[in-house]
Amino acid sequence: MTFTSTVFIGTSLDGYIARPDDDIEWLTSRGERAGDMGYSEFLGSVDAVIMGRNTYDRLIGFGEENWHYGDRHVGVLSTTLPGDADPRITVYRDMDSLVADLDKRGIKHVYPDGGRLIQSFIRAGRVDAFTISVAPVLIGAGHRLFGDLTEDVPLRLVSATDIGGFAQLRYTVQK
Known part of the structure; x- marks a missing residue:
C-alpha cells in the first residue's frame, strides 16, 4: 500500500452520520455556526x-456548485453506477481494482467519504x-459511522479540540 487514507467526517455524539432517512440537517445547521472545521x-x-454510490448521488443532488474537488482524482466504489456516468469520476467495482488503480496513478493521500465506504x-x-x-447532539437513530468489525482497530489519540462547540478528535490507526 503506497497511499495513506484519512477519514474526515462529522457525527452526532451517539455516533450517527445521518438519520434513518439520510437527513443531515442536524449536522449542517450546527456546522454552519462552527465554520469549516x-x-x-x-x-x-x-x-x-x-x-460510495449513496454519497455520490447525494453530492450530485446538491448541484454543480458543491463540486469542490477541482483536479483531484475522484472515484466512486459501486457495483451499479454505470462506468460512464460522469466524466469527472472513475467508477470502481471492487476494493482490489480501486487500490491497484490508485497505486498505478501514484496517489499518496486518499479521502474516503461515505458511511459504508x-x-x-x-x-x-x-x-x-x-x-x-x-x-453536540444526540439523534438516537440512523446510519452509524462504524459498522460491525471482525477485530479491534487500535487507535492513538493525536488531539482533541473544541471547534465551535464540536469536539474534533484526531486519531491515527496503530498498525
Whole structure:
C-alpha cells in the first residue's frame, strides 16, 4: 500500500452520520455556526477522493456548485453506477481494482467519504487516520459511522479540540 487514507467526517455524539432517512440537517445547521472545521485545509492535503454510490448521488443532488474537488482524482466504489456516468469520476467495482488503480496513478493521500465506504476501508485495513468532528447532539437513530468489525482497530489519540462547540478528535490507526 503506497497511499495513506484519512477519514474526515462529522457525527452526532451517539455516533450517527445521518438519520434513518439520510437527513443531515442536524449536522449542517450546527456546522454552519462552527465554520469549516479545517475541511478546506484537509481537502488541500489529499490527491484523491473516493466515495460510495449513496454519497455520490447525494453530492450530485446538491448541484454543480458543491463540486469542490477541482483536479483531484475522484472515484466512486459501486457495483451499479454505470462506468460512464460522469466524466469527472472513475467508477470502481471492487476494493482490489480501486487500490491497484490508485497505486498505478501514484496517489499518496486518499479521502474516503461515505458511511459504508468508510466501513469497507476500515475492514480492509485501509484507514490510517481519522478526524471526527462530534456534534453536540444526540439523534438516537440512523446510519452509524462504524459498522460491525471482525477485530479491534487500535487507535492513538493525536488531539482533541473544541471547534465551535464540536469536539474534533484526531486519531491515527496503530498498525
